[in-house]
């Protein structure tokens with residue numbers, strides 16, 4: 666389906682109050698949706714935590730910040746089960762619900778999954794099983810977050826984060842930064858420089874591709890996954906400048922520039938191409954895209970990776 670059809674539908678939806686939820690419905694109709702979400706959140710949370718190299722098997726009390734909770738509370742719960750003392754999780758919208766949580770949490774009842782948490786965290790298998798049983802017995806989200814010491818801040822501001830906690834040992838996000846406009850990214854990176862403890866680590870997985878090329882009913886199979894880089898800011902803003910469709914069209918190089926500008930030390934950037942790769946030639950990339958960077962040694966590098974994980978410290 667041509668990407669402009671999905672873009673037009675999202676433009677219409679964004680005028681309604683529940684546009685974002687309506688936009689999310691098709692994904693939830695897929696068979697085993699809740700199982701898949703739980704396992705995806707679990708594996709991605711463990712993968713990023715492994716990349717952080719943070720040791721939790723100590724007496725010290727560590728805190729974590731997750732940026733962009735989304736629809737699932739599984740990742741913050743995994744961070745709690747690993748042994749973080751406090752987990753702050755924030756989003757611009759309020760999408761977590763107890764109904765969804767109950768449908769997803771059951772899929773953590775698996776010894777192999779829990780053994781991996783034991784391997785990386787500070788609790789024994791029996792302690793984790795006991796905590797999980799407790800979590801599953803709760804009837805409200807309030808009880809779950811209170812038990813796990815999770816502070817969920819929907820519709821957050823940077824000040825709201827700081828009023829709960831202003832120091833974090835671990836800051837993570839999963840496919841969120843691509844949805845954040847450059848000006849706010851700048852503020853966020855400046856804050857992460859302040860918030861990270863001396864031994865703290867940030868691990869962020871970012872998707873760099875045109876979301877209209879994402880799999881699903883509305884996927885446009887005829888475009889490069891970097892199709893959106895062909896357009897001016899004005900044209901792209903017309904089609905996708907709403908809160909449902911917005912992506913910032915920035916590549917990994919922009920995030921490396923942000924680290925440099927904020928004197929954050931990049932430990933690693935792990936770039937990935939997880940599907941057929943169709944980079945655009947330099948001539949097809951709009952000058953508005955090139956202008957977003959301080960320096961681009963090779964314009965085609967903006968199509969080098971489809972996804973990546975950025976690991977940095979103070």
Ligand SMILES: C[S@@+](CC[C@H](N)C(=O)[O-])C[C@H]1O[C@@H](n2cnc3c(N)ncnc32)[C@H](O)[C@@H]1O
Nearest residue numbers: 732733734735755756757758839840841844845
């Ligand atoms: C693709 S979802 C990912 C959600 C979750 N991390 C996951 O992996 O399922 C992107 C999320 O980023 C959130 N988001 C957008 N702008 C944000 C911002 N400035 N700060 C934090 N979250 C934001 C959206 O509301 C949405 O929940």
